[in-house]
Amino acid sequence: MTVRAPRAYLVCVGSELLAGQLNTHQAWLSVRLRRAGFDVVGESSVPDSIGMIQTALRRALNAADAVIVSGGLGPTFDDLTREAAAAALGRELRFAPTLWDAIRKRFARYHIAVPAENRRQAEVIQGATVFANAAGSAPGQRLEFRWKGRQRSLILLPGPYAEMSPIFERALPRLAARHARGVGVASFSLRLLGVPESVADEKLDAVRARFPAASFTILASGGEVSFHATMRARAISTAKAALKRLRRAALNAVGQWAYGEGDTTLESALGARLKKMNLTLGVAESCTGGLLGGRLTSVPGASAWFYGGVIAYDNSVKMKLLGVSARLLKKYGAVSPECAQAMAKGVRKAIGADIAISVTGIAGPEGGTKEKPIGLVYVAVDGPGRTLRVRRQDIHGPRETVRARAATAALGLLKEALDARRKRA
Secondary structure, three states, X not given: OOOOOOEEEEEEEOHHHHOOOOOOHHHHHHHHHHHOOOEEEEEEEEOOOHHHHHXXXXXXXXXXXXXXXXXXXXXXXXXXXXXXXXXXXOOOEEEOHHHHHHHHHHHHHXXXXXXXXXXXXXXXXXXXXXXXXXXXXXXXXXXXXXXXXXXXXXXEEOOOHHHHHHHHHHHHHHHHHHHOOOOEEEXXXXXXXXXXXXXXXXXXXXXXXXXOOOEEEEEEEOOEEEEEEEEEEOOHXXXXXXXXXXXXXXXXHHHHHEEEEOOOOHHHHHHHXXXXXXXXXXXXXXXXXXXXXXXXXXXXXHHHOEEEEEEOOOHHHHHHXXXXXXXXXXXXXXXXXXXXXXXXXXXXXXXXXXXXEEEEEOOOOOOOOOOOOOOEEEEEEEEOOEEEEEEEEEOOOOHHHHHHHHHHHHHHHHHHHHHHHHHHO
């Protein structure tokens, strides 16, 4: 039996979102809302304009049970979400002395005189519940009301992620209890590497056909593919039982490409495997310029398995620190499988790691030739006694895309090497 899910709508406020800044809040909020039982039916990015924010809010309230707004709660002239929301609901803004005291105390801790314009952050929409902001001076607000005869919730969140995310986590349980009561929800996500989105989609066709009551999404980004499934039922036990069968079917279809589930990142999954296998890792980077090491060290506890690396951008560094020979560089060039192998061998020896990965390539927009075009990348993995793998990647896109996907390709080759090592054990 299909269970109707409550609907949610996101409104992201900020002129910068329409001037090229990436909106990461949408994905983060959508995932958590889906896990709580909501269907996200729309998203609007709107500039810092009272009129346009009002229009977006009214449209969202007409379409959804819960409307979540991020941004526009700061103290400056262009932070207009409070005023726009109050006008859209026909309510007053009321000054809250206790909030103002908390803001002044926050500034006092840093020995800064509080600007008068911060008083605006102590204004609360009539009838709103306030969420204290431990990471900033903009409190969140929650309103519950009837809109055209239907129950609605409106959540106002500050824009910075460090402030927005903890407030939303506190607001979500009541939001779900109010709108998703009687809906049992179970969901999971598979994270895939080494397979095109279209191939993964084709492999999963039979899974979708077998579970018509579930909702699915599939997304490709940065060389990876994410597959999400959500099952709803009247009882959570029913939803979990059905999802267990669905998960098994999905793993049977694409499990050979899966490296993790949920919010697992490729680097965190590989780090966990290295730790479990009692192996240490080093990196040698040319075109990625430290991006690969940065991803690895973003994992908490990386010091248990990551030794370090060398950013060998210039050939002289490849020779001096990694032991790549001048003869090799002259014969094959820095962007070659031979150089990638030598870099991996050299860094493993230099830092004493069990396994090493390397990446060298042409990120562009200059430096390409007919024989070695922009986007040509070689990655290699070296382990005890011999080079395990080396691979060519042809990556299309601007410089940052080439660099990012080159780092992912190196991590993907490491995954293959660890897979092979585990099979031999």
